[in-house]
Amino acid sequence: LMVWLRRTTHYLFIVVVAVNSALLTINAGDYIFYTDWAWTSFVVFSISQSTMLVVGAIYYTLFTGVPGTATYYATIMTIYTWVAKGAWFGLGYPYDFIAVPVWIPSAMLLDLTYWATRRNKHAAIIIGGTLVGLSLPIFNMINLLLIRDPLEMAFKYPRPTLPPYMTPIEPQVGKFYNSPVALGSGAGAVLSVPIAALGAKLNTWTYRWMA
Secondary structure (H helix, E strand, O other): HHHHHHHHHHHHHHHHHHHHHHHHHHOOOOOOOHHHHHHOOHHHHHHHHHHHHHHHHHHHHHHOOOOOOHHHHHHHHHHHHHHHHHHHOOOOOOHHHOOOOHHHHHHHHHHHHHHOOOOHHHHHHHHHHHHHHHHHHHHHHHHOOOOHHHHHHHHOOOOOOOHHHHHHOOOOOOOOOOOOHHHHHHHHHHHHHHHHHHHHHHHHHHHHHOO
């Protein structure tokens, strides 16, 4: 019974933290603000999304030791963000007003690395972290290509709580800035590895705290 309770508590804890990660998206590449600035600041948002995903996903994957935990974590983040998207839609905003970041496929690659290397922590950090950073901008760009122009959405439907100095400014130089996908993937691949290492290190602190 105690083992079952402990496992259940772990998975409920993952739900709580994953929901908080989705809320953190509001500050670190806000999925609402993200729609406004997606074309102009794609690199910045790619880095914030990949690093935020990898730190929580690898922490819980190593904490449970179960391949699939990262995907579970990303799925909860995605569901919660879709709930927020539905809430804005219910307020009368268009369906494309919020672009939900694509976390799940990148988390699946992290799980696949952990499983394929027989639960090797260092492989999960180095290979898994790199794959998350590389893949997330690609999946996100596909996601953004399927919705209406984010800048059009920003000007047509301004944020009700957006202060004047945050009003989007239409860029004067083209949309792509020498391929933001390549820049986001390159920077994300480099930065996601040390952030994954931090997530892994958090386990040491957690176990010490639990002791």
